[in-house]
Amino acid sequence: MAAIDRIPADDWTDQDLLTKDEAGERLDDEIIAVTGELDRLRAAGIGPLEQDEVELLTRRLDAMKTARETFRS
Template structure:
C-alpha cells in the first residue's frame, strides 16, 4: 500500500523557490567566466566537449550575458 502524500493548504505558487538578483548575478558571473574560458580554449586550439558553438556564437552569447549582468547590477542599485 502506498503512503498518502500530505497536501499543504497553500497554493503551489506559495512554495516556489525564488531566485534573488544577487544569486542570479553570481550564477551569471560564473557562466560568463566559463564562456570566456571556452573562448580562450578555442583561441588556443584546445577545444573540449563543452564547446558546442562556433566562436562567433560564443562571442554573441558572452556579449548578451554581459549586457544582462550590467542591467541586473544597475537595477539592483537603490537611489535616493
C-alpha cells in the same frame, strides 16, 4: 469560454526564486566559463568549423554581460 482548472496550491516556494544577487552570481560563473571556452578555442586555432562556435559563444557572452549589467544598476 471554458473554466481553467486551478491546482489546489501553488507548486513553488520562495526558495525557488532567485534574488538579483544570486542571478548575478550565476551569470558571473557562466561568463567565466564561456570566456574560458573562447580562450581555449582561440588558443587551439580557429578553423572554419570552430568559427561558427566562436561566433555563437561570443554572442552568448555579450548577451550575458549585458544582462549582468542590469543587475548592477
